[in-house]
Amino acid sequence: MTTEVYDHLANTSDSWYCTGFGNPNHSTVLYDIPTSMAYSVGSIYSSDSDKTCSTPSHTSAARLSDLHFDSTMSSIGSPTAASSPKPTTPSNHNNKKHFCIVTVNFQSIRKKGKDIVILVETISPDVIIGTETWLSSDISSSEFFNPSLGYNVYRNDRKSDAHGGVIIAVKNNLEFTNVTSGSNIEFIQLPKKKQMVIGAYYRPPDRVDDQYILKTYEEISALRSTHKKAVFIVSGDFNVPDIQWADNINIITGRIYPHRVSQRFLDLSHDLSLEQMVDFSTWNENTLDLVLTSHPAFMTRCKPPPPIGVRSDHDIVLFNTTHEVTRSRHPRRKILLWKKINQDNIKRACFDLCTSFLDRHFTTLDDMWSTFKTGLLGIIETHVPTKTSSSRFTHP
Known part of the structure; x- marks a missing residue:
């Protein structure tokens, strides 16, 4: 060339x-x-x-x-255009706190108070759904759920049998209303621009009669029709091992229970537009603990932590969603600024209090304590500067 x-x-x-x-x-x-x-x-x-x-x-x-x-x-200098895009500021979407729900088959929750403390400290779920609580009306919730954990507990105990029963524990900083208890299920409602309705359900293995299965279908259907626009979640131990849920294949493959029992729960999922999210086994090789939700796209994680305690043989189901709920703010409180006090003024005030206290004649011990306590609180109120705490959530 x-x-x-x-x-x-x-x-x-x-x-x-x-x-x-x-x-x-x-x-x-x-x-x-x-x-x-x-x-x-x-x-x-x-x-x-x-x-x-x-x-x-x-x-x-x-x-x-x-x-x-x-x-x-x-x-030559820098090119006028480049194939590689400019780096953008990373989105803070992953930094948002997800709404966490755990479903636990307790098999007697009464003696699992320490296990619940470990569960709360390690996972810190917003809602705990429990099945097979084995509770009765004479057992207080504080016996197994320490109030210091910061949860409001709602139960639906079985009346005729000590076994079974469901429970929903909600963090006390969540605003919720309309607690509904049916014969077979427990529901709570969390208000927001888009509401969330959460239910706990347990089906005893021996209940295969048409009346029981139909009543379960009607109770869930009635609540679903009442809250058509809400994020609807029902979780618990359904005891339907014959249904294959993995890979969005909802077919009946086993013969442990009558075909009509499994078919009724498939109809429930189909008729109410609920998708089952658990794709792993929770008891031996069977998927018994399910999560049915109307908004599967909100799910960010669904995995099986190990069982709670020694006796329970069901894996825990941990379910995270991106749905935002209303959380109450911390109440403002008064903070005493002891580093900014005038020690000379406080010493003079304490000396005056002691002088007047010794000069006064008291008839009872309660009168003496009340006078001394009122005097000290008055000194603190007058001579110690204060400020008000913020209501925002901050790390300790």
């Missing part, structure tokens, strides 16, 4: 093939390069003696010594 032909091709957008390199040219097709730089850009390596298009030979040391890097490349 002569110099005239090369210069002509370098100043056009035509593509051409170099027999020396074995590649087509790319300089003038993809980039806006000044005409004065076309020759130097076309070949990074240039030779004073060789004006043809060629590549350095790896076996010839003499040829490599004659080649030099074209210094004009250092003056």
Whole structure:
């Protein structure tokens, strides 16, 4: 290729093939390069003696010594456009606190108070759904759920049998209303612009009669129809091992229970537009503990922590959603600023209190304590500066 032909091709957008390199040219097709730089850009390596298009030979040391890097490349500057996008500020979506629900088959919750403390400290769920609580009306919730954990507990104990029963524990900083208890299920409602309705359900393995199954269907359907626009979640131990839920395949594959029992729960999921989210086994090789939700796209995580306690043989189901709920703010409180006190003024006030206290005649011990306590509180109120705490959530 002569110099005239090369210069002509370098100043056009035509593509051409170099027999020396074995590649087509790319300089003038993809980039806006000044005409004065076309020759130097076309070949990074240039030779004073060789004006043809060629590549350095790896076996010839003499040829490599004659080649030099074209210094004009250092003056090209930044390109007017680049294929790599500019780095953007990372979104804080992942920093938002997700709403966490855990479903636990307790198999007697009364003696699992320490296990519940460990569960709260490790996972810190917003809502705890419990099944097989095995409670009765003469057992107080404080016996197994320490009030210091900060949860409001709602129970639905079985009247005729000590086994069974469900429970819903909600963090006390969540605003919720409309607690509903049915014969087989417990529901709470969390208000927000888009409400959330959460239910706990347990089906005893021996209840396969049509009356019981139909009543369960009617109770859930009635509540679902009442809150059509709410985020609807029902979780618990359904005891339907014959249904295969994995990979969105909802078919009946087993014969442990009558076919009509499993079919009724499939109809419940289909008729109410609820999707089952648990795709792993929770008891042996069976998926008994389920999560049915009307908004599956809100789910960010569903995994099985190990069972709670020694006796329970069901894995816990942990379910996270991106739905935002209303959380109450911390009440403002008065903070005493002891570092800003005037010690001389407090000493004089305490001396005056002691003088008046000793000069006074008291008839009862309660009168003496009341006078002393009132005097000390008055000194603190008068001589100790204060400020009001913020109501925002902050880390301790």
